[in-house]
Amino acid sequence: SQTIHQWPATLVQPVGSPLSLECTVEGTSNPNLYWYRQAAGRGLQLLFYSVGIGQISSEVPQNLSASRPQDRQFILSSKKLLLSDSGFYLCAWSPAGVRYEQFFGPGTRLTVL
Amino acid sequence: GQNIDQPTEMTATEGAIVQINCTYQTSGFNGLFWYQQHAGEAPTFLSYNVLDGLEEKGRFSSFLSRSKGYSYLLLKELQMKDSASYLCAARVGAGNNRKLIWGLGTSLAVNP
Numbered sequence: 001s002q003t004i005h006q007w008p009a010t011l012v013q014p015v016g017s018p019l020s021l022e023c024t025v026e027g028t029s030n031p032n033l034y035w036y037r038q039a040a041g042r043g044l045q046l047l048f049y050s051v052g053i054g055q056i057s058s059e060v061p062q063n064l065s066a067s068r069p070q071d072r073q074f075i076l077s078s079k080k081l082l083l084s085d086s087g088f089y090l091c092a093w094s095p096a097g098v099r100y101e102q103f104f105g106p107g108t109r110l111t112v113l
Numbered sequence: 114g115q116n117i118d119q120p121t122e123m124t125a126t127e128g129a130i131v132q133i134n135c136t137y138q139t140s141g142f143n144g145l146f147w148y149q150q151h152a153g154e155a156p157t158f159l160s161y162n163v164l165d166g167l168e169e170k171g172r173f174s175s176f177l178s179r180s181k182g183y184s185y186l187l188l189k190e191l192q193m194k195d196s197a198s199y200l201c202a203a204r205v206g207a208g209n210n211r212k213l214i215w216g217l218g219t220s221l222a223v224n225p
Contacts, residue, residue, distance in 0.1 A: 043217035044156070044200070059212075090155055100144065100204050100211055104155035 002027035006091050006105035013112055019064075019078040021108050023091030026072065031093040033074040034102065035066055038088040050074060051096070086112045115139045117216035119201050124222045125191055133186045133219045135201035144204035145177050145184045146213065151197045159186070159199075188221075196223045 003026045013019060025031050035047040046059045048066035056066050063082060067075045074091060091105040116138045125131040137145070144163040148156035162168055162177035162184060174187040188195055198218040206212055 044202075044215040046212060046215075049212065100213070101146065101158055101161060102213065103158070107155050109153075 004105040010109045016080050021076040023074040025093045030096050034092040035076045036090040081112045083112050115214045119216040119219045122220045127225050129191050130189050133199050135184045137182050137203045139203050139205050141205040146202040147186045148200040149197050191223050
């Protein structure tokens with residue numbers, strides 16, 4: 001069966017500090033991978049998605065970046081965090097195919113102070 | 114633009130039936146998803162509709178009308194654990210440009 005891991009579960013960072021969130025998927029090959037952010041009381045905002053190694057599409061211009069160094073690894077980074085980067089960050093995967101159902105990791109709750 | 118609307122909050126009683134509506138205005142639509150999200154947790158998949166009609170899965174059913182841009186999620190025999198946010202998402206695009214457009218979610222409170 002497939003599983004998706006995210007870490008850390010919670011993170012408190014000062015403004016201006018760097019960020020690195022990691023997501024890995026097990027039990028599948030060549031998945032589509034996604035990074036979402038969910039601010040308090042808001043919907044899911046798609047940040048990045050990837051259909052393969054080294055292929056990243058950005059949905060919203062911001063101070064975040066994403067990388068996919070391996071087939072089942074997706075990393076979200078920032079060089080300098082802003083207060084507005086606080087939120088619940090979710091990684092998701094979907095099989096490369098017609099159905100497109102997305103499966104979510106447990107999420108990382110980021111607070112920028 | 115791409116837009117999805119669903120009510121912000123709903124309240125229902127344990128054992129009752131509740132219907133959560135979702136309307137969408139999108140281009141390149143090719144499917145409608147419903148997810149459940151408990152507070153502080155990740156969303157989990159509930160249902161998927163690509164053709165018009167009703168899909169039933171236990172206590173949960175989902176309906177789609179593509180011509181009306183309308184879907185609903187029907188929850189029967191409500192339980193306290195059904196208190197959660199319910200997210201409607203439309204799949205749009207094709208090939209590597211496929212993505213989900215998400216509604217803001219409907220927060221359902223089930224009371225005893």
